[in-house]
Amino acid sequence: MDLATEFQQRVMAKRPELIALTQDLIRIPTLNPPGENYRDICEYLSKRLACSGFETELIRAFDTPGDCEKYPRWNVIARREGARPGQCVHFNSHIDVVEIGKDWTFDPFGGELKDGKIYGRGACDMKGGLATSIIAVEAFLEVWPDFDGAIEISGTADEETGGFGGVAYLAEQGYFSPERVQHVIIPEPLNKDRVCLGHRGVFWAEIETYGRIAHGSMPFLGDCAVRHMGAVMAEMETSLFPALAQKRTEMPVVPEGAKQSTMNINSLHGGQAEPADDFTGLPSPVVPDRAKMIIDRRFLVEENIEDVESEIRAVLEKVKSERPDFGYDMREIHRVIPTMTDRNAPVVTTVSKAIETVLGKPAQYVVSPGTYDQKHIDRIGRMKNCIAYGPGILDLAHQPDEYIEVSDMLDSAKVMGLALAELLMGPSPQN
Numbered sequence: 135m136d137l138a139t140e141f142q143q144r145v146m147a148k149r150p151e152l153i154a155l156t157q158d159l160i161r162i163p164t165l166n167p168p169g170e171n172y173r174d175i176c177e178y179l180s181k182r183l184a185c186s187g188f189e190t191e192l193i194r195a196f197d198t199p200g201d202c203e204k205y206p207r208w209n210v211i212a213r214r215e216g217a218r219p220g221q222c223v224h225f226n227s228h229i230d231v232v233e234i235g236k237d238w239t240f241d242p243f244g245g246e247l248k249d250g251k252i253y254g255r256g257a258c259d260m261k262g263g264l265a266t267s268i269i270a271v272e273a274f275l276e277v278w279p280d281f282d283g284a285i286e287i288s289g290t291a292d293e294e295t296g297g298f299g300g301v302a303y304l305a306e307q308g309y310f311s312p313e314r315v316q317h318v319i320i321p322e323p324l325n326k327d328r329v330c331l332g333h334r335g336v337f338w339a340e341i342e343t344y345g346r347i348a349h350g351s352m353p354f355l356g357d358c359a360v361r362h363m364g365a366v367m368a369e370m371e372t373s374l375f376p377a378l379a380q381k382r383t384e385m386p387v388v389p390e391g392a393k394q395s396t397m398n399i400n401s402l403h404g405g406q407a408e409p410a411d412d413f414t415g416l417p418s419p420v421v422p423d424r425a426k427m428i429i430d431r432r433f434l435v436e437e438n439i440e441d442v443e444s445e446i447r448a449v450l451e452k453v454k455s456e457r458p459d460f461g462y463d464m465r466e467i468h469r470v471i472p473t474m475t476d477r478n479a480p481v482v483t484t485v486s487k488a489i490e491t492v493l494g495k496p497a498q499y500v501v502s503p504g505t506y507d508q509k510h511i512d513r514i515g516r517m518k519n520c521i522a523y524g525p526g527i528l529d530l531a532h533q534p535d536e537y538i539e540v541s542d543m544l545d546s547a548k549v550m551g552l553a554l555a556e557l558l559m560g561p562s563p564q565n
């Protein structure tokens with residue numbers, strides 16, 4: 135039997151172990167916000183990987199957003215050196231999960247196995263992917279114990295809230311740099327037959343319109359900031375949204391609707407604050423002097439962020455030219471530049487080939503509509519050879535009754551291990 139076949143059999147034999155590991159990870163509730171139990175899950179991972187011969191390090195991202203004594207931002211990085219120097223392949227998973235939400239029929243932190251699926255918050259995004267990469271590496275080590283190069287596995291904080299206390303921090307500290315790591319695979323749930331090359335860009339801004347406060351019975355003595363905002367929204371409907379729909383991309387973004395520029399109006403506030411639920415009085419009659427809107431504009435690799443910003447500013451300037459008293463401000467609150475790894479990058483071609491070997495069909499190339507930690511690996515870590523590849527159905531992420539299929543994890547573990555063998559030792563060890 136060749137080693138590639140033996141490896142795949144070893145993965146199949148680890149089915150019970152893979153299930154138990156995934157369940158253990160789900161049962162540590164790492165809700166973010168606020169960032170609970172990061173230390174516990176890092177210690178669990180550290181112990182597990184130390185048993186497989188890894189040197190492990192727990193790293194707290196001091197003073198990053200959210201870091202405090204009650205909710206410290208812990209990360210774990212494990213590294214195992216091979217028999218000879220060579221390249222390093224890194225599997226990076228985030229340890230945090232989003233809030234539970236309503237409508238669960240399973241215990242969100244129970245990790246229940248039913249009909250070949252494991253249920254729980256984070257099952258798919260992305261504790262299943264994390265467990266898959268660990269099982270892949272452990273099976274790999276049984277078949278290729280004296281491999282070349284190095285393997286790293288990390289569990290990192292805060293991806294769901296921007297990754298500043300996780301991958302961004304570690305990249306700043308040099309843990310993701312071309313000198314230390316050559317190939318990065320992020321096991322986010324993009325489906326077992328897809329290689330995710332990157333993501334669209336983000337431009338978040340707050341738009342504020344100004345008016346003048348007055349008595350509500352004499353609005354002509356004031357100036358209504360909410361009506362000004364209404365004019366902004368009308369202009370957006372007339373000119374901006376249709377223009378965005380025309381901007382199509384060559385990026386293979388999924389789903390289809392995201393293959394263009396998009397913008398969401400994230401929130402809108404004008405006038406008096408909402409009263410508390412137990413307040414029984416009436417509002418006071420006041421002309422609002424301020425209205426605020428937060429926009430979430432997602433842009434394409436073909437666009438640049440300066441144009442994205444000036445396009446929105448043009449809407450505001452147009453409204454200004456038509457309304458004599460119109461005053462506004464626009465403040466950027468967050469930006470992410472789009473990233474897309476080259477299709478000929480070694481990690482892309484190698485994982486694609488492994489997908490074809492395991493699943494018997496060509497890999498699909500996709501780009502994510504939203505961002506993930508690849509942005510920090512690219513911008514701060516200066517590493518272009520990075521993809522997301524992992525089991526699970528993306529649509530299930532953040533949903534009630536989130537689950538991961540055990541058979542998908544096993545397939546993905548085979549892909550990861552075969553890709554690992556080829557990245558570290560070239561095509562021959564598989565044959």
Ligand SMILES: [Zn+2]
Pocket residue numbers: 228259260293322323506
């Ligand atoms: Zn995720």
